[in-house]
Amino acid sequence: MTDAPMTVQAAATATAGDILSRQLTAQAGAFLRALPLAVGEVGARPGSAATVPSSGTADLLRAVRRIGGLLHTFGAVFEQSWAQESRTELRWLLNLLALEPGYVRRSARLLGAVDSLSGTDPEGTGMLAGHAGAPKARALLDRQLTLARTRAHSTVLQELRSARLHALADRMTLLVGEAPLLEAAGGRASAVLLPHAAAAFGALAVSAQQLPLQRAATPYGGDGLRRLGPVPPARVASADADTALAADDAPWSRLRILVKRARYALEVCGRPSSELDELDAVLDRHQEAADAAVTAATAARTPRITPATAYVLGVVHADQRLEVEAARYAFGRRWPDLRPGLDGWLEIPPAEGWGHSPAPRTA
Amino acid sequence: MTDAPMTVQAAATATAGDILSRQLTAQAGAFLRALPLAVGEVGARPGSAATVPSSGTADLLRAVRRIGGLLHTFGAVFEQSWAQESRTELRWLLNLLALEPGYVRRSARLLGAVDSLSGTDPEGTGMLAGHAGAPKARALLDRQLTLARTRAHSTVLQELRSARLHALADRMTLLVGEAPLLEAAGGRASAVLLPHAAAAFGALAVSAQQLPLQRAATPYGGDGLRRLGPVPPARVASADADTALAADDAPWSRLRILVKRARYALEVCGRPSSELDELDAVLDRHQEAADAAVTAATAARTPRITPATAYVLGVVHADQRLEVEAARYAFGRRWPDLRPGLDGWLEIPPAEGWGHSPAPRTA
Numbered sequence: 001m002t003d004a005p006m007t008v009q010a011a012a013t014a015t016a017g018d019i020l021s022r023q024l025t026a027q028a029g030a031f032l033r034a035l036p037l038a039v040g041e042v043g044a045r046p047g048s049a050a051t052v053p054s055s056g057t058a059d060l061l062r063a064v065r066r067i068g069g070l071l072h073t074f075g076a077v078f079e080q081s082w083a084q085e086s087r088t089e090l091r092w093l094l095n096l097l098a099l100e101p102g103y104v105r106r107s108a109r110l111l112g113a114v115d116s117l118s119g120t121d122p123e124g125t126g127m128l129a130g131h132a133g134a135p136k137a138r139a140l141l142d143r144q145l146t147l148a149r150t151r152a153h154s155t156v157l158q159e160l161r162s163a164r165l166h167a168l169a170d171r172m173t174l175l176v177g178e179a180p181l182l183e184a185a186g187g188r189a190s191a192v193l194l195p196h197a198a199a200a201f202g203a204l205a206v207s208a209q210q211l212p213l214q215r216a217a218t219p220y221g222g223d224g225l226r227r228l229g230p231v232p233p234a235r236v237a238s239a240d241a242d243t244a245l246a247a248d249d250a251p252w253s254r255l256r257i258l259v260k261r262a263r264y265a266l267e268v269c270g271r272p273s274s275e276l277d278e279l280d281a282v283l284d285r286h287q288e289a290a291d292a293a294v295t296a297a298t299a300a301r302t303p304r305i306t307p308a309t310a311y312v313l314g315v316v317h318a319d320q321r322l323e324v325e326a327a328r329y330a331f332g333r334r335w336p337d338l339r340p341g342l343d344g345w346l347e348i349p350p351a352e353g354w355g356h357s358p359a360p361r362t363a
Numbered sequence: 364m365t366d367a368p369m370t371v372q373a374a375a376t377a378t379a380g381d382i383l384s385r386q387l388t389a390q391a392g393a394f395l396r397a398l399p400l401a402v403g404e405v406g407a408r409p410g411s412a413a414t415v416p417s418s419g420t421a422d423l424l425r426a427v428r429r430i431g432g433l434l435h436t437f438g439a440v441f442e443q444s445w446a447q448e449s450r451t452e453l454r455w456l457l458n459l460l461a462l463e464p465g466y467v468r469r470s471a472r473l474l475g476a477v478d479s480l481s482g483t484d485p486e487g488t489g490m491l492a493g494h495a496g497a498p499k500a501r502a503l504l505d506r507q508l509t510l511a512r513t514r515a516h517s518t519v520l521q522e523l524r525s526a527r528l529h530a531l532a533d534r535m536t537l538l539v540g541e542a543p544l545l546e547a548a549g550g551r552a553s554a555v556l557l558p559h560a561a562a563a564f565g566a567l568a569v570s571a572q573q574l575p576l577q578r579a580a581t582p583y584g585g586d587g588l589r590r591l592g593p594v595p596p597a598r599v600a601s602a603d604a605d606t607a608l609a610a611d612d613a614p615w616s617r618l619r620i621l622v623k624r625a626r627y628a629l630e631v632c633g634r635p636s637s638e639l640d641e642l643d644a645v646l647d648r649h650q651e652a653a654d655a656a657v658t659a660a661t662a663a664r665t666p667r668i669t670p671a672t673a674y675v676l677g678v679v680h681a682d683q684r685l686e687v688e689a690a691r692y693a694f695g696r697r698w699p700d701l702r703p704g705l706d707g708w709l710e711i712p713p714a715e716g717w718g719h720s721p722a723p724r725t726a
Contacts, residue, residue, distance in 0.1 A: 219582030314677020
């Protein structure tokens, strides 16, 4: 982030509008700087060459997430239809941009899992060491994920030249210094922003409370493999493993979004968010393991694979569900200690906190 | 156990020989009562009908384990060649008798795992819910384990009529009231027995110390699946998953035997052993999960199975390795708290402890 922190004097008298405009200007600026880089990067490489998300795309994703989060949490002080449209367009770009790096990470995760499970290193032998199915399963996963990545690449390439993206870029250009704020934004920052930030934390707390966190905090309960939650009644008719797993993971995916929103709200308020950053990372791991598990299960349904390949994919599937369970355990262990602290963060009088720019982060 | 506890007066003046003779008389009596029942039970049922180990066999196993443990731990005060021969014969009978109930338990464990993993119960849906391979994998495991059980049954049936068993029964008959003790057994119980019991605990502590207990006590470290220990140099040439898994489990199997010996030594000393009973149960679970994992991996190598069947067996294999890891976690968590206590148990002056018969247990 290149925006200079406000002075303490300026921060103490800032209105909510000042704080939000400043944040939006900074993030919209970051968006506009990263966009041509991201477009150039995507265009410059063939679909399968990417191994890590390039820095332009990562910066763009970072800005998109923060602007979207800000418009969600503090949406009430913006012109409603503008905020709503902006969020829709930002979400579209987020989903688009996240696609290819997502496949890159999933590929690294799954091929890494096969390598680790079939490894013969004396210090870390895997339960599939030397198994004949391991190279075949690895090749199958690699092929399917490369194909998915190539398709995602084409889609991104096409959409990055679209009128829709140009319109969104124009929207971001207008946002620099000129956010369409309502009159309410003229109030003192603490009076206007804190209730909205508190609401974001409230939504997070409610969502966490509905999860079996106590059970998750007991290791090896089999929650990721054997004791999936009930399938919602509407989907019981098509009850199969995919439905059950998706229903089981859904509240955790929702929780992940709420943690990100709370995290970005703290950033806007100039408060440290390291505890939430940690939880966010844990839930990212949950999401990636759950997605990787689906990919392994899907690969196992490929016609005409050998039983040895299918067997290895079964082990990999269970291994990734185990990672899901481990991430829930990590969350379940940390959340109860953290929750009481959330109120504390918001109750501290915002004397010098306002306007302090958070330390740069990459996510 | 039907032996009456000694009075406190008698216990206070008892020699080591008194204590050991009394224990051996009681256990040899239990052996001789259970033997005809066990023989009758095995003979009365067809090989595949058993679902739980019958009570005669369980009582016989119980007595065999305790006599064998006693002769190992306190072997130095018995006539050497007699004690050695007796242990060899008891171990033979133990392995023979444990075979069939072992397959019954393994079958219950593995079929239960398939049912649980493929269950569609709203409260406990599994990650293989409704999977087409689940009934096939279940049928395959059931068929292979029933076959193994039937073979074991025939072997047991044959050996229970053997001269070798008759000779062992005669040996037990002679043992009632007349254990071939050396002169050393005439010493005070505390002076003679405690050093031997302490040696059993010492062997246990040394064995536990060589295990990565700290790592095991950190949940989800992947120790059961990904980070198996190094394969002994002698077996590296044939390094495959089976070898690696067997090498990884071996020190835990050894530990299980040492825990049982320490437990039986405490029983002889009339001390409570509930902590060790718990650890013993944890390591039994470790052993059974490790054995079940091998069975699942072996079943997956059956020629001409479908990929769906193999996939389910892969999930089951990983699931059982996860149980292995969970058992190690449970042990790693309990051991450090317990270890300092072991010395304490042995250091208490044996005032009224001697001769108190432990509460009856089933294992």
